[in-house]
Amino acid sequence: MNKSAGTVGRLLAAQAARLGERRALIFAATDTELxxxxxxxxxxxxxxxxxxxxxxxxxxxxxxxxxxxxxxxxxxxxxxxxxxxxxxxxxxxxxxxxxxxxxxxxxxxxxxxxxxxxxxxxxxxxxxxxxxxxxxxxxxxxxxxxxxxxxxxxxxxxxxxxxxxxxxxxxxxxxxxxxxxxxxxxxxxxxxxxxxxxxxxGAMLTHAAYVAKAAVVADRKGHTANDVICVPVPFFSSFGFLAVLVAIAAGAATLVMERFLAREMIAAVERWRATAIYGTPTMFLAALELADLRSYDLSSLRAGGISGDYCSPELAEAVIMRLGLAEAGIHYGSTETLITIMPRPGDPLGKRTATVGQALPDTMVKIVDLRTGRGARPGEHGELCTKGASSMLGYYKAPELTAEIIGADGWLRSGDLAWIDSEGFCRITGRIKDVIIRGGENIYPAEIEEFLATLPQVLDAKVVGVPSAFYGEEIVAFVRLKPGQKASALELKRFCRRLISINKVPKRVFFIDKYPETASGKVQKSKLRETAAQLLECESRKI
Structure with a gap:
């Protein structure tokens, strides 16, 4: 990439001058290349x-x-x-x-x-x-x-x-x-x-933030002009557009999906011999659920990234093993900072599936203790904070909201719970607002979600807290079962009681076919909490 291309417009112009007639865009819906x-x-x-x-x-x-x-x-x-x-x-x-x-x-x-x-x-x-x-x-x-x-x-x-x-x-x-x-x-x-x-x-992001981040991500992922990067994520999300810019920075071709449909995406990967996919956990899960997935030739795939929402280690490993994305891993970022933490292709499998990797060279990260506000030691939970050139300037026409998230020292509060090990690998454990405080003890939903996903019948699970007069909050789990599998709420609760702390066992387990999601593919836990409260209220009326 031309290092002097400091704006988004000049980046494209520089690559056009350098690469000329080399393929830049592939639109699967219209079978068009530019x-x-x-x-x-x-x-x-x-x-x-x-x-x-x-x-x-x-x-x-x-x-x-x-x-x-x-x-x-x-x-x-x-x-x-x-x-x-x-x-x-x-x-x-x-x-x-x-x-x-x-x-x-x-x-x-x-x-x-x-x-x-x-x-x-x-x-x-x-x-x-x-x-x-x-x-x-x-x-x-x-x-x-x-x-x-x-x-x-x-x-x-x-x-x-x-x-x-x-x-x-x-x-x-x-x-x-x-x-x-x-x-x-x-x-x-x-x-x-x-x-x-x-x-x-509205997060205000500069040209420099996008151009520099695209170069850093392309470098860490090892992308080259020989890659064809599939982007099924909506362009209107920061993740979707950044993925396109990463491809441009590397001189690679971008395979564009107009709207996400799992079968169309997998067919396009086969048709254009895509080498990488950048998608959300729900997108990859939908692809893995295709009954005839093995009938497609996906041997061209090697890399990719999972981002946009929480991803369990089990799902990440399934993406790597079953889709052939041998160098893929989970990435971490936000609307306000773009991608800030990600693994390297050569990192151990466990690090690429159980953590979001290490901070990118242009970003500093730290964990802050929620009670004291001081920096946490390796392995200790706290709020993830970041600082770097790709952070937003602030929220448009909202200085008060900006001051709530960006301190005078430039550190940006993510609102995410995490811990970092002694090697600098970061593990995201949920949103601060999603932490369940039951009987005065903090319960991290991600831990229960990951545990439930280990059951053979369970596709995935989402855990939320609902108000409780006695404990302050109680745990409710929404579970999706794998196709053709059966399980009862009592069976799942008994499984939990045998293997995890009693205070982490869900009070109620509800089975669901589809989670409420944003257009970007994020599960809306606020709506799940509303649904849980309504279901529990209905149960109490029957009693």
Whole structure:
């Protein structure tokens, strides 16, 4: 990678100049391939279209779409002129849409399909000239352009062809002038949290954070221009876009899945001889559950990463052994920091499945005792804190929230419980907010989840705490069984009583087919807690 490419736009341009016609993008849904030169040229065209539409350096541009080619062209087009990208969850509803458009001060919105009629109605209201639009204009004072990636739906909305036609009025010299003004420490992207609790928060991440992190991850993973990296994760998540940038930094090809479906992903891996997969635990689990998995030729696979949510050692080992990802491991990161901790391909199997590896060279990590606030010793539980160049600048227009997570010394609180051993390998044991305090004792759900997963019938388990008048909190387990397997709640509880501490035995075990998840594939434990409380209330009424 060109070490002088300090911005996202210049990184792509440098790779296009170096690699030319070498394959950069593969879109499985349309059987389409693009070279690095074509990728950069299309991004430049979008950059000119943005300038022609009145978007300039520092303006915020929202993008609401699945993993389609235009999503990448828009993001890199923004990067080239210094506009700030605001990815929207492709499955967001009208409430999230309107909130983020307002809170982010988005000047333009690119739309490629909404989830509900309410969202479409909101867009029509924003674009039309009726009295409702006047109200919408007051609610979205910065928004002045809505572009449909396709045909426009209503008056006032610009179609994709019309948008690109505007690029003709901007010459190469004008674009080059704008590109030179973009600095590595400029904000490149505002990444909003999933908003499972409270309002979504927009983490401001710089060009330098993404470019440097992509290079560091590509180096640790040993990626080269010979790799084909499959990315089934949504681009609107920090994990998904970073995976694309890692491939670009390595000169590798990115195999894009427009939407995740396990069978389509595995077929695409076979079709294009992918060498790596970056996905969430639920994505890998869905692939492993395919009844005909062995009928696919996955011999090209060697590397990959599991991230985005907690992953049990059992699942990580199954991914490595059954999918052939011999060099894969669990990675750790967040919206606010990108990937900060990951294993090396040559680390022992146990380290790559039971820990998230060691801190990357650009990141410092420490464990802080929850009671004293002091640094914990090796092997002691506490909150994981990180410090590094890839940390966010802060939450957009939320200095109070920023101060809660980033200290004056620059250390960022993760909200995650962890411990680090004497060799620097880190083990994540859950979220602080998920810790169950039963009878004054801290219970870490991840320990019980990992134990339940050792039962032959159990596919996986999620453990939450519910209020208890006597103990303060009680333990409830939600369990998914493997296909064709049977088990009773009593059987699982007896198994627990024999082998783990009595205070860690779930009071109730509920069987479930599917966990509630965010669009990024994270299990929503807040909803599981609500479900557990409702089920226990129903049980008490029957008694």
């Amino acid at each position: 070279s690095f030169r074509e990728f950069d040229a299309l991004s430049r065209e979008v950059a000119k279209g943005l300038l022609a539409s009145g978007v300039s350096r520092g303006d915020h541009v929202a993008v609401w779409a699945a993993n389609i080619p235009e999503w990448l062209f828009i993001l890199f087009g923004c990067a080239k002129i210094g506009a700030v990208a605001v990815p929207l969850n492709a499955n967001c509803g009208v409430y999230e849409l309107e909130y983020i458009l307002r809170q982010s001060d988005a000047k333009a919105l690119f739309w490629a399909g909404g989830r509900t009629e309410e969202c479409l109605a909101a867009l029509r209201g924003i674009c039309s000239g009726d009295p409702v639009a006047a109200d919408d204009a007051r609610r979205f004072p910065e928004l002045c352009r809505v572009v449909a990636v396709g045909e426009p739906l209503c008056p006032g909305m610009l179609g994709w062809k019309e948008f690109l036609a505007g690029a003709a009025v901007v010459d190469d010299a004008a674009l080059a002038y704008c590109e030179k003004k973009v600095r590595p420490d400029d904000v490149f992207l505002i990444q909003y949290s999933s908003g499972t609790t409270g309002f979504p928060k």
